[in-house]
Amino acid sequence: MFFEDIKLAVSSLLANKLRTLLSLLGMMIGVAAVVTILTLGDSASSSITASIASGGLDTVTVFPTTGEATTEEFTEQFGVTLQNEISGLATVLPINRSTALVRHEHESGTYTVMGVPSTYAETNNYDVAVGSFFSSLDNMNRQQVIVLGADVAADLFPDGNAVGQVVSLYRNKAKSYTVVGVMDAKDAGYTASYDSSVFIPYNTYVQRFSKPRVVSQYLVKIADGYDTLQVSDDISAYLDSIVGSDGYTVFSPATLAEMAEEITGTFSSFLAAIAAISLLVGGIGIMNIMLVSVAERTREIGVRKALGASPQVIRGQFLTEAFTLTLLGGLVGIALGTVLSVIVTNVVGWSLDISYTGYAVALGFSMAIGIFFGWYPAMKASRLNPIDALNWE
Amino acid sequence: MEHEDIGQAVVRLDAVKKYYMVGEFVVKAVDGVSLAIAQGEFTAIMGPSGSGKSTMMNLIGCLDVPTGGTIYIDGEATSGMDEEELAYLRNRKVGFVFQQFNLLGKLTALENVMTPLLYRGMPSGERKERAASALERVGLRDRMLHRPNELSGGQKQRVAIARALVTGPSLLLADEPTGALDSSTGLQIMEEFENLNNDGLTVVLVTHDQSLGMRCRRQIRVRDGHLEGGGEDVL
Known part of the structure; x- marks a missing residue:
């Protein structure tokens, strides 16, 4: 019976192709909008997360506050203290940074000079292009x-x-450094602009380049099996007790990623909810066309009733028709939304992250609309008096 | 009882009334009619338009429910039945033939004839088989896959007859079945009913046409909602 109803529904929808298309337009646009928004939301979110994650989701950076609030706590040795006090820290690398003029023959520029331990590149998943990182x-x-x-x-x-050549670093006076390696390009993270930096050994930095009062930052790598967010909280709690909350800033890409994900998630849910309103409007269009369809086929309904179709059967027939209509609208809308998402992500340069939740929501919603808005016309058809229906002109 | 010799009554009306409200007036379309139609009869319900004969046909066919009295179909009282039960009864017991054919325009002749069987939940193969044999019986074997708009008036009415027959009803109800046909085609359709009746089918023909009515074995005359004659003699 259900199969027969579907056949009947399809043939009746095909009999009025233009009308079917027009009545579905609102629905299709609504579904396409929901799918596009959710897919773009997911794509944006994963693109943002990916760019944040390039800084390493298993790293936390501690910045001592510079200026008046600076304390003398943040020495090179403090990294070891931190590692002893808090569990879940694989390594703590003290890093110093400043800017300086760097020159080679007639070429020169002002760059960030980073004094880092030899494990810095590995900790940051930062690859060497030519030569090697210092040992x-x-x-x-x-x-x-x-x-x-x-x-x-x-x-x-x-x-x-560049490798093997000598460059001059200016800090009061010029000092010569031998280039041992050139790094691969890497997108700037929140703690370093890799491509416009030069890296020298930590000890060389503090002994020969510039003796800072405190370490610029500590790069903390979280040990396997520990939750970055949890450890980051532990570090904050510990630092609060040592220097107070004004004395430092803790930055963790994982926290930021979570925040970004939350924001884009909330935002796209909000937009999808607005788009869902257009689905509702589309549903009213479906109801309208179903009422027309019932009115038009009053005589047919009368004949079917005379032949023994029960009210339930008639209701089933029209409900199936509404359901088929909206399912069709949902599928076309999903296809449209997907195409739109592919185009937009390509133009904007995000990686496409298909929102299957969006598919499910849109399809579920459109079927629910079919049943909800098809119910009244179907009930109306099922309750028609057979004689009145048969005599209807 | 006294009419046992002509078999069980397929239809029995017992003091049946149908009143309508039209504005402030009560229209007594059928006003206390009692009659019985026996198995195998060929009956004409005759009367001028407005006499209440169509209302009577609707009541007999279970398309309508009476305001008072009781209708029995195959000995079963229909009073108190809901729409689902009435639909079931129409599907099993009654075959309708209408003046305007009332075929479903989007369906082929075969699909039209298959439709009542669909409401029994019969599988498609069996439906097709039965519908084809019903169409063969009315001489439309080679027109099965045509749609109504490709058929002549007489052919359409034959498809309608096949659709009424396919369920194996207890009763064939025809409402002015020749009204939309030219006279020679009308006669052919009338012959078709006569043949079906000769095969044992109970046929009730509703008509205002005297000559058509007189070809039936029994005439029931209706005027102003009452029987004028032909109803009581079998009760």
């Missing part, structure tokens, strides 16, 4: 070696072949 021995011996970010290398060595 722990270089650090221990305060060697005057330097690794260049991709843009720095391109600026100072337009012809390439």
